[in-house]
Amino acid sequence: MAIVRSTEPHAFITGLDFSELPSDILYFTAKDLEENIIEDAIEDQPVLAYDKVRFYGEPIAIVAADSHQKAVSFSQKVKVKYQKLPIVETPKQALEPDAPLLFEKGNLLSEFHHEKGNVTESFEDCDLILEEDFHLPIQDHAYMEPDAAFAWMEGDVLSIYTSTQNVFHDQRMIARALGIPLHNVHVMAATVGGGFGGKDGHTVQIFAALVAYRTGRPAKIVISRREVFIGTYKRHAVDLHLKMGFQKDGTFRALSSTAYLDTGAYAGLGPAVMGLFSEHLGGPYVISNVKIDSYLVYTDKAPAHAMRGFGAPQGAFATESLINRAANILQIDPIEIRMKNALTQGALGTLGQKMEHVVGLREALEVVRDSDLWKEKNTNQDPSIGFGIAAGYLSCGLGKGVPDSAKVEIDREPNGDFTVRVGLVDIGQGNATALAAIAGEALKVPLEKIHLIMADTTQTFDCGSTAGSRSVFIAGNAILAAVRDYFSHPETGRGFAETEFPQSKTDLNVIGFPHAMYTFIAQAVKLKLDPISGQPQLAGIFAATEAGKVINRLSMDGQIQGGIAMSIGYTLGENMNYRNGIPDNQRFTVYILPTAEDIPPIQNVSVELYEATGPYGAKGAAEVATVVIAPAITSAIESIRDLKINRLPLDFEQILDAKEKGSVC
Amino acid sequence: MDVIRPGSLQDCLRILKTEHTIPIAGGTDLMVNLALNKISPDRIIDITGLQELKEISLSDNFLKIGALVTFSRLAGKEIAQYPCCNALREAAEKMGSPQIRNRATIGGNLVTGSSAGDGSVAILALDAQVELTGLDGIRKVPLSLFYSGYHQTAIHSDELLTAVYIPIRPGTSSFQKVGKRNALAIAVASLAIYSYIRDSHFEQIYIAIGSVAPTPIRAVKTDLFLQGQKITSGVIKEAARIIQDEIAPITDIRGTADYRRKLIANLLADQLQQLSESKN
Numbered sequence: 039m040a041i042v043r044s045t046e047p048h049a050f051i052t053g054l055d056f057s058e059l060p061s062d063i064l065y066f067t068a069k070d071l072e073e074n075i076i077e078d079a080i081e082d083q084p085v086l087a088y089d090k091v092r093f094y095g096e097p098i099a100i101v102a103a104d105s106h107q108k109a110v111s112f113s114q115k116v117k118v119k120y121q122k123l124p125i126v127e128t129p130k131q132a133l134e135p136d137a138p139l140l141f142e143k144g145n146l147l148s149e150f151h152h153e154k155g156n157v158t159e160s161f162e163d164c165d166l167i168l169e170e171d172f173h174l175p176i177q178d179h180a181y182m183e184p185d186a187a188f189a190w191m192e193g194d195v196l197s198i199y200t201s202t203q204n205v206f207h208d209q210r211m212i213a214r215a216l217g218i219p220l221h222n223v224h225v226m227a228a229t230v231g232g233g234f235g236g237k238d239g240h241t242v243q244i245f246a247a248l249v250a251y252r253t254g255r256p257a258k259i260v261i262s263r264r265e266v267f268i269g270t271y272k273r274h275a276v277d278l279h280l281k282m283g284f285q286k287d288g289t290f291r292a293l294s295s296t297a298y299l300d301t302g303a304y305a306g307l308g309p310a311v312m313g314l315f316s317e318h319l320g321g322p323y324v325i326s327n328v329k330i331d332s333y334l335v336y337t338d339k340a341p342a343h344a345m346r347g348f349g350a351p352q353g354a355f356a357t358e359s360l361i362n363r364a365a366n367i368l369q370i371d372p373i374e375i376r377m378k379n380a381l382t383q384g385a386l387g388t389l390g391q392k393m394e395h396v397v398g399l400r401e402a403l404e405v406v407r408d409s410d411l412w413k414e415k416n417t418n419q420d421p422s423i424g425f426g427i428a429a430g431y432l433s434c435g436l437g438k439g440v441p442d443s444a445k446v447e448i449d450r451e452p453n454g455d456f457t458v459r460v461g462l463v464d465i466g467q468g469n470a471t472a473l474a475a476i477a478g479e480a481l482k483v484p485l486e487k488i489h490l491i492m493a494d495t496t497q498t499f500d501c502g503s504t505a506g507s508r509s510v511f512i513a514g515n516a517i518l519a520a521v522r523d524y525f526s527h528p529e530t531g532r533g534f535a536e537t538e539f540p541q542s543k544t545d546l547n548v549i550g551f552p553h554a555m556y557t558f559i560a561q562a563v564k565l566k567l568d569p570i571s572g573q574p575q576l577a578g579i580f581a582a583t584e585a586g587k588v589i590n591r592l593s594m595d596g597q598i599q600g601g602i603a604m605s606i607g608y609t610l611g612e613n614m615n616y617r618n619g620i621p622d623n624q625r626f627t628v629y630i631l632p633t634a635e636d637i638p639p640i641q642n643v644s645v646e647l648y649e650a651t652g653p654y655g656a657k658g659a660a661e662v663a664t665v666v667i668a669p670a671i672t673s674a675i676e677s678i679r680d681l682k683i684n685r686l687p688l689d690f691e692q693i694l695d696a697k698e699k700g701s702v703c
Numbered sequence: 704m705d706v707i708r709p710g711s712l713q714d715c716l717r718i719l720k721t722e723h724t725i726p727i728a729g730g731t732d733l734m735v736n737l738a739l740n741k742i743s744p745d746r747i748i749d750i751t752g753l754q755e756l757k758e759i760s761l762s763d764n765f766l767k768i769g770a771l772v773t774f775s776r777l778a779g780k781e782i783a784q785y786p787c788c789n790a791l792r793e794a795a796e797k798m799g800s801p802q803i804r805n806r807a808t809i810g811g812n813l814v815t816g817s818s819a820g821d822g823s824v825a826i827l828a829l830d831a832q833v834e835l836t837g838l839d840g841i842r843k844v845p846l847s848l849f850y851s852g853y854h855q856t857a858i859h860s861d862e863l864l865t866a867v868y869i870p871i872r873p874g875t876s877s878f879q880k881v882g883k884r885n886a887l888a889i890a891v892a893s894l895a896i897y898s899y900i901r902d903s904h905f906e907q908i909y910i911a912i913g914s915v916a917p918t919p920i921r922a923v924k925t926d927l928f929l930q931g932q933k934i935t936s937g938v939i940k941e942a943a944r945i946i947q948d949e950i951a952p953i954t955d956i957r958g959t960a961d962y963r964r965k966l967i968a969n970l971l972a973d974q975l976q977q978l979s980e981s982k983n
């Protein structure tokens with residue numbers, strides 16, 4: 039199979055010409071779908087564009103042949119006629135009165151406004167006010183496995199293996215687009231080669247399903263890396279203006295922000311991302327006076343969607359940067375200033391939401407303060423070496439008002455082993471290992487006796503998505519409840535339970551946030567700035583994480599190291615960089631991911647507080663490590679050179695050039 | 704497309720005479736170009752079976768490096784024993800990644816003719832010659848005359864590059880590059896120096912630079928200025944100024960022209976500084 043994709047970023051489709059395709063080459067368009075919509079929170083994205091394209095790389099038609107090569111070469115023979123439209127390149131441009139429109143309803147998809155305390159007055163009382171414009175780029179998930187699916191028919195039943203984060207969503211999506219009953223769609227997750235949020239929606243499932251369903255023949259699709267770059271979900275670019283007011287003693291007194299999130303051509307999970315952006319913007323601190331204005335805007339780019347960290351890294355970059363600069367100006371130790379303002383259990387977060395669960399930020403900061411890496415800061419004599427720190431948090435669970443539950447069944451087999459059915463996908467992070475361990479512990483049997491069946495719409499129950507740092511928590515709790523059920527009537531050989539994720543008691547009349555529970559981090563970096571190139575060479579990272587009690591140390595450290603590596607890329611070089619609606623970087627040759635040689639030794643220490651509502655005390659840990667390494671790195675650079683880094687990825691030339699004091703990069 | 708694996712150099716050269724036929728060594732450039740549809744040969748000749756192109760030997764004060772010698776080998780002991788060839792070893796160490804270094808050959812690097820070729824830039828500073836072999840015979844071309852334009856060289860389509868000859872001389876050489884990351888990085892700028900210092904003065908100095916012109920180039924004006932000089936901070940400054948004037952880099956996706964100028968100046972200053980320190 040191959041996809042005919044738009045070569046225009048914004049245009050009306052005025053004609054589709056398949057006349058050069060021989061009869062054994064099949065093609066499919068929007069007309070072949072029962073309902074041309076990707077089922078999601080906001081339904082604005084067609085499976086296949088039919089009247090209009092809104093981004094370069096948007097799928098328009100599917101070509102199927104008896105070999106991939108044939109399909110690809112004939113897909114290039116399909117002629118699409120366009121009537122070009124002016125393009126919308128940035129959120130600010132999108133909101134101008136005479137901007138071209140992606141949708142008739144306008145380019146503003148959603149907005150969020152929140153005020154707490156009295157921001158105007160409290161700024162007047164501040165001893166120090168810092169404000170800057172920040173820019174964060176579009177990041178690709180760069181999962182190793184390109185989006186792929188394999189579908190076939192058995193009687194009336196369409197079966198499909200996909201690379202996905204949520205088989206039950208896929209099932210609904212496929213059934214609806216093809217107009218077939220839900221029970222005739224059987225979705226299974228293949229072993230997934232990474233998702234990071236990018237496979238928590240439609241990738242290629244409906245395409246493979248469509249071809250198998252219409253032809254009755256097995257259909258396989260694997261897209262190319264270039265297609266992954268131009269055609270799949272991304273992290274939101276953000277432009278924000280942030281103002282923070284401090285007292286001499288380091289108290290964070292006021293914060294106000296105006297932010298524009300670039301959601302690309304379709305909503306995806308954009309509204310939820312804007313929610314978590316706004317929720318996490320102020321960082322894990324008590325700030326009494328807060329004003330947040332966030333806008334989610336359509337532009338002619340690939341849709342932005344979920345990506346590990348889900349809006350938090352963008353805001354944290356701005357806030358943590360200003361906090362580090364304030365600490366420097368006020369001559370307060372950057373750890374002390376955070377200690378002073380840190381959230382504690384019971385305290386109120388940026389949106390007024392209560393910290394209802396265990397909070398270990400101070401403990402994490404203490405661990406960093408005592409680390410060898412941080413102590414070296416005081417003895418270092420080399421002026422080209424710098425140290426930086428940042429702290430952050432990330433919510434666990436899907437957030438206020440979103441159904442967030444898991445159903446698990448346990449069956450005792452004749453040989454005394456147990457089968458545990460969990461509808462979640464193991465996306466590579468190792469939740470299968472953690473869940474098997476939880477089941478084994480609770481059932482008091484060794485791990486070998488636990489057999490997990492996961493992510494299969496026929497053999498497991500809907501547990502929602504592997505997303506929101508929720509899977510070990512929610513499925514772990516469901517397993518524990520199912521084990522209790524089993525022990526209450528062991529003679530049946532079966533245990534079943536459904537559990538819910540705790541929800542915040544704060545209601546802001548929005549869906550998806552705030553959250554009841556958060557995971558906390560403090561991370562420090564040591565780096566050397568190369569005087570030849572202006573490039574930082576990372577020398578070491580020390581991470582402290584409070585994610586409740588750790589179930590599996592090895593996979594916990596893997597999550598933290600992987601999250602940090604991902605955001606090192608975000609800091610040092612990753613950038614889709616759209617120009618005239620076309621991304622510059624469509625290959626790994628030019629989309630600069632860090633290599634093993636760019637990632638320094640990373641030490642993670644978990645502060646193991648016990649979360650009473652979690653399975654064996656655990657919270658979520660999958661995403662949090664992406665949130666703050668960027669501002670820790672830029673702060674270390676700012677400690678070496680007197681400049682302000684307000685945008686990512688780093689511009690090495692500007693860093694090299696920064697000779698004037700306080701120049702802005 | 705056919706792939707042929709000839710048993711001898713003669714066979715290979717005969718087949719090369721046919722149209723639309725190109726040799727493949729490590730394939731690390733060629734396969735990329737095939738995948739991008741930049742080339743579409745009818746025939747590919749796999750030359751990796753030609754043992755005589757894998758030798759490294761010394762005779763008459765020339766180090767002969769066979770075209771099929773891989774970067775992994777260039778980074779190893781065989782080159783390390785010649786201080787004047789340090790630049791090549793350092794370039795090989797920094798080139799690509801272990802997987803690429805295990806396949807990529809010096810011959811492929813030279814014939815590809817990329818201005819960012821790490822091996823090419825290093826060897827250019829070593830005053831080397833390439834050996835081009837055709838059915839009609841062998842010709843030797845100084846590397847400084849080998850490159851003729853963007854990805855163009857003096858090799859004819861029916862010739863193989865069989866070896867590189869590097870004069871073994873007193874003195875040392877060094878190579879540095881700046882990429883956008885620490886591995887698998889195409890040079891944004893690179894610089895190699897061969898020099899021989901006698902009585903604190905440059906008796907001989909050759910500077911080669913990469914990624915600032917359509918081909919790797921020699922910084923001849925800077926060489927001339929440094930010839931006979933003693934390394935002082937004033938001389939380093941002046942050399943850095945001259946080399947920036949001497950080049951006309953372009954702005955592309957990896958860096959601006961300005962940045963490249965500064966990188967070259969900084970790389971030169973740093974290597975001269977290191978030379979002055981090692982001399983003391």
Ligand SMILES: Cc1cc2nc3c(=O)[nH]c(=O)nc-3n(C[C@H](O)[C@H](O)[C@H](O)COP(=O)(O)OP(=O)(O)OC[C@H]3O[C@@H](n4cnc5c(N)ncnc54)[C@H](O)[C@@H]3O)c2cc1C
Nearest residue numbers: 728729730731732733799807808810811812814820821864
């Ligand atoms: C991921 C990756 C990273 C890379 N990183 C670097 C890097 O850091 N630095 C760098 O300099 N390069 C890099 N390269 C480019 C490439 O690896 C080098 O240029 C390498 O030396 C090419 O050698 P090869 O043997 O693979 O050549 P091939 O790909 O086999 O051939 C290249 C060209 O030379 C011709 N050719 C090869 N051998 C001969 C011969 N003996 N006589 C005549 N013609 C010949 C071929 O026909 C072809 O046109 C990288 C490539 C990749 C894919």
